[in-house]
Amino acid sequence: MTELWMPGAARHDIGDHAPTDGGPAKAIAHITWDRTASAAKPAALVPYENLLGYFTGSGRGVAPHLLWDPFTGRVAQFVPATSRSKSLADGAGGTRTNRAGSVVLQIEALFFPHCTVGSVVYAQLVDTPCKGWSEILAWVRSWGVPDRWPAGDPVHAVRDERTWESEAGWYPHKGVPENDHTDPLTWPAFTGGARYEPYPGAAFFMSHGKPAIGKVSDLFTRMGERLVDVGCGRYRVGPGPKLSVVDVESYEAWQREYNATHKKGWTGAALKWPPGPETWDALEVPAS
Structure with missing residues (x-):
């Protein structure tokens, strides 16, 4: 109440x-x-x-x-x-x-x-x-x-x-x-x-205007595991704690899937890295 x-x-x-x-x-x-x-x-x-x-x-x-x-x-x-x-x-x-x-x-x-x-x-x-x-x-x-x-x-x-x-x-x-x-x-x-990791903000995923490839965080491991769970993982090995191009590709696949499933009508940058708050919350990355 x-x-x-x-x-x-x-x-x-x-x-x-x-x-x-x-x-x-x-x-x-x-x-x-x-x-x-x-x-x-x-x-x-x-x-x-x-x-x-x-x-x-x-x-x-x-x-x-x-x-x-x-x-x-x-x-x-x-x-x-x-x-x-x-x-x-x-x-x-x-x-x-x-x-x-x-x-x-x-x-x-x-x-x-x-x-x-x-x-x-x-x-x-x-x-x-x-x-x-x-x-x-x-x-x-x-x-x-x-x-x-x-x-x-x-x-x-x-x-x-x-x-x-x-x-x-x-x-x-x-x-x-x-x-x-x-x-x-x-x-x-x-x-x-x-229960789930709160959205850390777009800046967490970027470096100098580009994906922060090479950045190390346990959050990327948990994110990648959830991307595999929802059928969007593109990994041959991993995921691991170091952000990679495959993480970016996998998350963008999730954005496209979410866009289609929920009929959001997103185009262009809305379907590209970095993660946004709506798709992040929907992915339900477990809290550490």
Whole structure:
């Protein structure tokens, strides 16, 4: 059952509710990035209470849906799920970034790289305890947001207007049109029900505008095995972890098969490498 207010989150309703525009359900991953630190010069984490006071006070104009403390599991919510929040830049005349979906759930993790809590330095968000993540993920899933990164994961994401307008899923701030932030850098994995590998983004499969032949990843092995399973493998040996021309040929065969079976009407580049999010999800590559 969908809940406008996340169960277990402290409700701090700042008002100023406004509807979203409809379309693919999205969640946006942010970090607060309150201070600039480095491995050589770490800095103390900003207190949760400071951010809570900011988003309910002078910063209410940029408040997200959720403020999440991954060290303690505390979560505060500022607007209901069906309202837009205002954490994304929204340029005049373009996509209404904060409204571009049936929901556009924005989650700000209290974190910046090389923050210290006690005597421990945390270089990445995924290094933290990530307390409360499973509860947040369950709530986001309940609103129809799938466990996938259509524009690429927080490391590989690219900003692509067409993907943004048409694909449901999680987007890092780095992958949202009209925005120039590079956060969150990392994000916890989809757990407790994710059976298949989320789409890693087109950039993962490319190098300098061409297929990334020679790139090594276990993901290519699992992808190739699924291509064999669906009758599109062109392998004499393998598949293996090093991306090859045969992997490319096999995936393009799968794109043609999917296009014909589902009467998509794709032509040209739509049937060529790299994999796209729709055919990738349909291939159901097992999660590692």
